[in-house]
Amino acid sequence: MTEIGITSYGVYLPRYRMNRKTIFGAMGWLTPGALPGEKAVANHDEDSLTMAVASGLDCLKGNDHKKIEGLYFATTSSPYLEGESASIIATALDLPSNLRTADFANSLKAGTGALLSAYDAVKAGGLKNILVCASDCRLGKPGSSLEMVFGDGAAALLLGCDGVIAILEGSYSISYDFPDYRRGGFDKFVRGMEDRFIREEGYAKFIFETISGLFRKYKLEAKDFAKVAYPCLNLRDHGAIGKKLGFQTNQIQPPLLNMIGESGVASPLILLVAMFEGANPGDKILLASYGNGAEALCFTLTPEIKKMRDKRGIKHYLDSKKELTSYEKYLVFRDLLPVETGFGEDIAPTQLPLTWRERKAILALYGSKCRRCGTPLYPPQKICVNPDCGAVNEMEDYRLSDKKGTLFSYTLDQASFSFNPPLIYGIIDFEGGGRFIFEFTDCEPDSIKVGIPVEMSFRRKYYDKLRGIHGYFWKAMPLRS
Amino acid sequence: MPEGIKDKVAIIGMGCTQFGELWDKSAEDLIAEAFEEALKDAGIGKKDIQAAWQGNQLTEVNVGHSALPTSTSLKLPFIPVTRVENLCASGTEAFRGACYAVASGACDIALAIGVEKVKDLGFGGLPRANEDLRVLGTRGRVIFPNWINPNPGLFAMMAIRYFERYGLSIEEGKNTLAKISVKSHHNGSLNPKAHLRREITIEDVVKAPVIAWPLGLLDCCGVSDGAAAAIVVRADKAKNFRSDPVYVKSIQIAADSGESLSYPNYDYTHVETTYRAALRAYEEAGIKNPRKEVNMMEVHDCFSITELVTYEDLLISLRGKAKEDIDSGFFTLDGEIPCQPDGGLKCFGHPIGASGLRMLYELYKQLQGKAEKRQIKNPVIGLTHNLGGQPLSSVCSICIVGL
Numbered sequence: 001m002t003e004i005g006i007t008s009y010g011v012y013l014p015r016y017r018m019n020r021k022t023i024f025g026a027m028g029w030l031t032p033g034a035l036p037g038e039k040a041v042a043n044h045d046e047d048s049l050t051m052a053v054a055s056g057l058d059c060l061k062g063n064d065h066k067k068i069e070g071l072y073f074a075t076t077s078s079p080y081l082e083g084e085s086a087s088i089i090a091t092a093l094d095l096p097s098n099l100r101t102a103d104f105a106n107s108l109k110a111g112t113g114a115l116l117s118a119y120d121a122v123k124a125g126g127l128k129n130i131l132v133c134a135s136d137c138r139l140g141k142p143g144s145s146l147e148m149v150f151g152d153g154a155a156a157l158l159l160g161c162d163g164v165i166a167i168l169e170g171s172y173s174i175s176y177d178f179p180d181y182r183r184g185g186f187d188k189f190v191r192g193m194e195d196r197f198i199r200e201e202g203y204a205k206f207i208f209e210t211i212s213g214l215f216r217k218y219k220l221e222a223k224d225f226a227k228v229a230y231p232c233l234n235l236r237d238h239g240a241i242g243k244k245l246g247f248q249t250n251q252i253q254p255p256l257l258n259m260i261g262e263s264g265v266a267s268p269l270i271l272l273v274a275m276f277e278g279a280n281p282g283d284k285i286l287l288a289s290y291g292n293g294a295e296a297l298c299f300t301l302t303p304e305i306k307k308m309r310d311k312r313g314i315k316h317y318l319d320s321k322k323e324l325t326s327y328e329k330y331l332v333f334r335d336l337l338p339v340e341t342g343f344g345e346d347i348a349p350t351q352l353p354l355t356w357r358e359r360k361a362i363l364a365l366y367g368s369k370c371r372r373c374g375t376p377l378y379p380p381q382k383i384c385v386n387p388d389c390g391a392v393n394e395m396e397d398y399r400l401s402d403k404k405g406t407l408f409s410y411t412l413d414q415a416s417f418s419f420n421p422p423l424i425y426g427i428i429d430f431e432g433g434g435r436f437i438f439e440f441t442d443c444e445p446d447s448i449k450v451g452i453p454v455e456m457s458f459r460r461k462y463y464d465k466l467r468g469i470h471g472y473f474w475k476a477m478p479l480r481s
Numbered sequence: 482m483p484e485g486i487k488d489k490v491a492i493i494g495m496g497c498t499q500f501g502e503l504w505d506k507s508a509e510d511l512i513a514e515a516f517e518e519a520l521k522d523a524g525i526g527k528k529d530i531q532a533a534w535q536g537n538q539l540t541e542v543n544v545g546h547s548a549l550p551t552s553t554s555l556k557l558p559f560i561p562v563t564r565v566e567n568l569c570a571s572g573t574e575a576f577r578g579a580c581y582a583v584a585s586g587a588c589d590i591a592l593a594i595g596v597e598k599v600k601d602l603g604f605g606g607l608p609r610a611n612e613d614l615r616v617l618g619t620r621g622r623v624i625f626p627n628w629i630n631p632n633p634g635l636f637a638m639m640a641i642r643y644f645e646r647y648g649l650s651i652e653e654g655k656n657t658l659a660k661i662s663v664k665s666h667h668n669g670s671l672n673p674k675a676h677l678r679r680e681i682t683i684e685d686v687v688k689a690p691v692i693a694w695p696l697g698l699l700d701c702c703g704v705s706d707g708a709a710a711a712i713v714v715r716a717d718k719a720k721n722f723r724s725d726p727v728y729v730k731s732i733q734i735a736a737d738s739g740e741s742l743s744y745p746n747y748d749y750t751h752v753e754t755t756y757r758a759a760l761r762a763y764e765e766a767g768i769k770n771p772r773k774e775v776n777m778m779e780v781h782d783c784f785s786i787t788e789l790v791t792y793e794d795l796l797i798s799l800r801g802k803a804k805e806d807i808d809s810g811f812f813t814l815d816g817e818i819p820c821q822p823d824g825g826l827k828c829f830g831h832p833i834g835a836s837g838l839r840m841l842y843e844l845y846k847q848l849q850g851k852a853e854k855r856q857i858k859n860p861v862i863g864l865t866h867n868l869g870g871q872p873l874s875s876v877c878s879i880c881i882v883g884l
Contacts, residue, residue, distance in 0.1 A: 342604060347622075348622065350622075350623075354623075355623065358623075361624075362623050362624065375744070377743050379624060381739075385738070385739050385743045385744045386744060387740060387744070408642075408745075408749070409638040409639075409641045409642045409645075409749050410638060410641060411633075411634040411637035411638050411641065411693045411694055412693065413628060413632075413633065413634040413637070413692075413693040414690070414691050414692055414693065414694075415606060415632075415633055415634075415692045415693060416626075416627060416632070416634065416693075417627065418627065422694070423626065423627060423628065423634070425626040425628070426638065427638065427749070427873075429745055433745070435742075435743055435744070435745045436742075436743065437625065437626065437742070437873065438626065439626035439627065445694075450641065450642075450645050461622075461623065461627075462622065471622070471623055473623055473624060
């Protein structure tokens, strides 16, 4: 029988990190409980959807986008309650429209749920390649322990049967209506019950139960595994759960709580990728998620895992960071502190037929390329801009989102509103041709110089609060090193 | 090259209001004020006007759509009145409509009037095309950066490229640009109708708050309310109205083909529309050597860098050599080609739809020897230049007038 499992992976961590001392410095007067380390913080133009796109691009690098047959997106923090995120992500990733999409939501185990559903679909023979993106950007109330703990991030896994790097050997799921976290339609913040109740009655018991259940089901025990990973809210609890299951410290994948934070639905998938990065062919690894019960999955790595070594990976993203030293700025990034935007408050209605008609140009950054003279042009147009060509209706689609570019000119604009001033924008010359003007993100003004190499990143461009519309587009940024 | 309109049309009357933050005046007041001055200057009656063109850009701000604001403000007697809009070239575009009508013989006396009430916006600077005027629609908002429009940043990028290409350090570049603003402020201080009337120093400019790096506050022009008007007639009838009419030598418009934004040949150290319009304008006017034949200029100094590259695009300065002319005082009021004798957009102000006609007003007065403290010695040929939009996507108008 063909083996089914993970054929590629990708991760994404936002560039900003906030030291928890910064939060304590701002809110410690209210809640005198500090945690160590730092947490990953999405930029003002990022959300769970944009981070999912970034992880998906990382995962699909080297794979033919047109062969993907399904996209499942898992999160508790969708930009829309109605309106599918997976189809926006699929358009941004330039997946074919003959695609099965679904959003998995509302539980922290939605990521492993999506993964297992994808596995079942491939196993049943309906679909050959399914991309699973898990991402979260959860909000704890200012001054709460959840605010300290939560971090932002995303991971993506490609499920299929060609070039499997990790065979999915089995799983064990449990489901309980456990009252740990709740967020209603009008809530901005996750409401957590008593911290100790969640840790002791929830995490400790469910992760133990699901992993023990998997051991029993497949007649395995702790020593059969090279690595195990599972989320938690506290490092002491984390070690205790593993020990109780019979794991030695060196088998337990650190939960990265002090580097990323608890990244919700993304957390188990990020930890799975972390295990992949240190693992060898033949290793068995075990992953558990938590949330309204728990799920355990076990994998066996194949020799194909060695082909993944050139990925950017978690270490790259952990090292590539910029400290966010202002708690107030964090509040503004998350839209928790209204600030003076001058005349920037009023947003004209989004012309939705236009965004539908031009979705490939907007969400996938498609331009056109003249078949006669080869000049790329963005946005796509009918008539070639080359004054010596001028061909009419001889254009083919040409995607720019995957092209690197060079900065031709730029400015640091203090007059136009930005949530992270100055507003930086510049003209990008793409490798292979094509020129357009883009806003910059994830950079400091002093890193912007004529001639620097840049890459494109999918971001939220505006949010029309009045009408509930999130506008997404691509921005430029210096190569993330 | 077609025959063109050289010496077929003459200006016999002009009017221009005070420019500035005119909180107590409406567009209607300004239209009436500029018109009354022009009518009086021409020595004719309202009923002599046979057709009119109104230039206005920010229609949504106080003025209103169509040409009715002009026809009803002035109570024009059911004559054809047309509103034109072509960004900052709107004023000159209105003038072009009136001149072409007269040159074609469609009418004998026509009015061009430009007006803007931008200060009714309620905030500083210009509105954003998407959010405040809603003219670009979503496409603009979804794909362009979140800039105000027209935008200092897009001119700042031209300064960055210019400095880079010609080897100017940021400090040298900013100092050179500062001299442009200092010169215009000097001229503006001599002009009772100017919005900003104070002398400034190079240090003031260089140390002013940054607006869009490397441009600072004093590299940017004023944003003002105002109106200006011109009355034109067939050239062969002009002397029937006055002894010192001013003749139209050329009017040219160049609109970008899209190359400046999307085709990588564009170097961003000049403005292609200005260069193209200038070539045609000189040919229409029969000017062979602009540096020798043009005696004064009013150019579109929305930002200091715009004025600098315009010197080169108009073939007055050699490419990359504008700095030498700036340093030698070539463009000062007592220089070889005084530029912005009335203070320019920088100090006279920039009520968008009125600006092109305001420039003509100054040249008209200079050619008639009525420019008082700013009078240039015996000018014969003057040039106006408007740049609508920004270097990546612009409309340029050039008008040459003379005796």
